[in-house]
Amino acid sequence: MALASGVAGPANGADLLTSTGRLRRRLVFDRVIGWALLAAFLVVLFPLFDMLYWVSAKALPTLTWGTLTQNQVGTGGGLYPMIVGTFVLIGIATAISTAIGVVAGFYTSEYAPAPVARVARIAGNLLAGVPAIVLGYFGYFLLVIYTGWGFTALAGGITLGIFMTPYIYRTTDVALTNVPPAQREAALAMGSRRGQYLVRVAFPIAIPTILTGIFFAMALGLGEAAPILYTAGFSSTPITSLMSPTGSLAVAIWQFYDFPSTYGSFLALAFQAAFLSIVIVLVLNVAVQLLSDRYRRRLRGLYQ
Amino acid sequence: MSASDPGAAPVLTVEHLTVRSPTRTILSDVSLEFADKEVTGIIGPSGCGKTTFIRTLNRMIDTSPGLRVEGSVRYRGQDIYGRGVNPVLVRQRIGMVFQRPTVFPMSIYENVAFGLRLLRTEEETVESVVRRSLTRAGLWNEIGSNLDQPALELSGGQQQRLCIARALAIEPKVLLFDEPTSSLDPIAAQKVEELFGELKKDYAVIIVTHNLQQAARVASRTAFLYQGRLIESGPTEALFERPKESLTQQYITGRFG
Numbered sequence: 001m002a003l004a005s006g007v008a009g010p011a012n013g014a015d016l017l018t019s020t021g022r023l024r025r026r027l028v029f030d031r032v033i034g035w036a037l038l039a040a041f042l043v044v045l046f047p048l049f050d051m052l053y054w055v056s057a058k059a060l061p062t063l064t065w066g067t068l069t070q071n072q073v074g075t076g077g078g079l080y081p082m083i084v085g086t087f088v089l090i091g092i093a094t095a096i097s098t099a100i101g102v103v104a105g106f107y108t109s110e111y112a113p114a115p116v117a118r119v120a121r122i123a124g125n126l127l128a129g130v131p132a133i134v135l136g137y138f139g140y141f142l143l144v145i146y147t148g149w150g151f152t153a154l155a156g157g158i159t160l161g162i163f164m165t166p167y168i169y170r171t172t173d174v175a176l177t178n179v180p181p182a183q184r185e186a187a188l189a190m191g192s193r194r195g196q197y198l199v200r201v202a203f204p205i206a207i208p209t210i211l212t213g214i215f216f217a218m219a220l221g222l223g224e225a226a227p228i229l230y231t232a233g234f235s236s237t238p239i240t241s242l243m244s245p246t247g248s249l250a251v252a253i254w255q256f257y258d259f260p261s262t263y264g265s266f267l268a269l270a271f272q273a274a275f276l277s278i279v280i281v282l283v284l285n286v287a288v289q290l291l292s293d294r295y296r297r298r299l300r301g302l303y304q
Numbered sequence: 305m306s307a308s309d310p311g312a313a314p315v316l317t318v319e320h321l322t323v324r325s326p327t328r329t330i331l332s333d334v335s336l337e338f339a340d341k342e343v344t345g346i347i348g349p350s351g352c353g354k355t356t357f358i359r360t361l362n363r364m365i366d367t368s369p370g371l372r373v374e375g376s377v378r379y380r381g382q383d384i385y386g387r388g389v390n391p392v393l394v395r396q397r398i399g400m401v402f403q404r405p406t407v408f409p410m411s412i413y414e415n416v417a418f419g420l421r422l423l424r425t426e427e428e429t430v431e432s433v434v435r436r437s438l439t440r441a442g443l444w445n446e447i448g449s450n451l452d453q454p455a456l457e458l459s460g461g462q463q464q465r466l467c468i469a470r471a472l473a474i475e476p477k478v479l480l481f482d483e484p485t486s487s488l489d490p491i492a493a494q495k496v497e498e499l500f501g502e503l504k505k506d507y508a509v510i511i512v513t514h515n516l517q518q519a520a521r522v523a524s525r526t527a528f529l530y531q532g533r534l535i536e537s538g539p540t541e542a543l544f545e546r547p548k549e550s551l552t553q554q555y556i557t558g559r560f561g
């Protein structure tokens with residue numbers, strides 16, 4: 001009110017600060033839209049929480065330390081071989097898909113002539129659209145039959161890597177393309193070659209987004225049974241070498257869930273595998289968020 | 305084009321420079337010389353081709369696809385558009401500072417060291433060059449004790465002077481400025497402007513500006529561009545007080561632009 005003192009207000013003390021008429025209707029409309037969006041958000045979230053509840057409710061009562069440490073024995077025992085197998089498969093797949101995806105993203109975002117880049121982007125999208133089971137058969141014929149390896153963790157990892165590559169490629173390409181053009185101008189004006197610009201300026205700016213892409217690809221890969229079913233095969237004992245078949249959580253869910261419900265403990269193993277998969281994705285998510293937040297903090301102010 | 309200081313060969317000689325886009329001619333037949341240790345101002349209304357012109361001087365124009373350059377720009381006698389010339393080396397000798405500050409998302413120190421790292425300079429040298437460059441850009445007293453601070457946290461004016469320090473660090477011979485103060489508040493702009501008097505002792509400085517007072521204050525020579533043509537150039541005082549062309553007269557008296 002200090003401001004208003006000395007300024008002659010309306011003689012009748014009319015209220016100037018409360019909106020009426022059109023403006024008021026608009027504010028009400030804003031609020032209605034806000035509630036509607038919240039409702040839509042909850043509708044989307046509901047199946048997620050329902051699923052989490054359903055899986056946890058079925059898995060937790062039978063989950064023990066042994067689930068994590070024991071081999072599967074008949075219709076019971078633990079999931080130790082599948083947990084290890086999952087980490088091995090995802091490890092191989094992440095290494096392969098990150099290497100290919102990031103290098104391809106570097107190439108199309110900076111070096112490729114426009115028509116080549118366009119074709120590469122379309123190819124990437126097509127690969128992302130290929131059903132996982134088709135990739136699985138591709139891996140089967142190429143890496144299981146043609147090579148004569150039989151079912152191996154390596155074949156599974158490679159096939160899963162091919163499945164994950166387009167997602168990592170696409171986020172890398174987009175992240176690098178979206179670096180503010182002024183950064184590129186400044187780097188080139190300082191006498192950077194394009195490769196130096198990419199490595200020293202663009203890549204550090206793109207890292208948080210690329211990390212998110214890698215996480216997204218890993219989460220998808222964790223949940224896919226199709227690419228590894230006919231490449232890594234299955235085993236209820238722990239993996240001994242990359243050239244031996246291996247079990248995995250995704251295939252465990254697929255296999256154990258498919259048995260008649262009379263095999264009660266089998267079904268329990270399936271739910272435990274599902275529960276563990278979800279936990280791994282959540283932990284991975286938190287880790288990637290923390291990591292990319294650290295990088296993102298340096299970028300504050302860049303996009304203003 | 306009257307000759308600059310008698311005896312001193314120009315650092316940059318632009319001859320019959322024409323720049324075309326696929327649809328039109330952006331610059332036509334511009335010829336102009338730039339002397340060492342002198343500030344040259346480039347003025348002209350919006351869209352007349354000032355930015356395009358200054359970007360031809362260090363081959364940054366190469367990064368705009370679709371623009372064709374004809375004519376020559378000679379740096380100490382050598383055509384920078386000549387066969388076998390590496391634009392990266394051109395840009396190391398002819399530095400550039402942009403309209404909006406473009407610091408990298410790194411520490412203050414790493415920003416200034418950026419060009420030296422490209423040249424694989426030894427760390428000892430880097431340290432002393434960073435210090436010297438920040439001092440020359442008038443920043444050492446302000447931020448010399450916070451070299452690890454992210455550069456993006458600096459104010460706009462400090463960021464712009466950091467960009468100048470970054471450009472100075474690799475010891476260019478020519479410095480190009482494209483409206484270096486137009487995104488800054490008046491006080492920050494004044495601090496940047498004050499640097500030009502110092503910089504011209506060591507470099508050939510070329511500055512594009514919208515601000516005629518600025519050109520009058522800092523430039524000893526001024527060139528006036530209009531619709532892609534060089535209308536007039538000469539000593540700043542003469543150009544402002546006794547323009548030879550009526551277009552120049554109209555522009556500096558504010559009748560268009």
Ligand SMILES: Nc1ncnc2c1ncn2[C@@H]1O[C@H](COP(=O)(O)OP(=O)(O)OP(=O)(O)O)[C@@H](O)[C@H]1O
Nearest residue numbers: 325330349350351352353354355356357368370371
């Ligand atoms: N890459 C390009 N392709 C096509 N036309 C261009 C390109 N760059 C600039 N132009 C055109 O060239 C003309 C001159 O542009 P330029 O940016 O050099 O002007 P300017 O004098 O710097 O203007 P301002 O004072 O607004 O910065 C403009 O009409 C612009 O549209």
Ligand SMILES: [Mg+2]
Nearest residue numbers: 354355356482
């Ligand atoms: Mg401009």
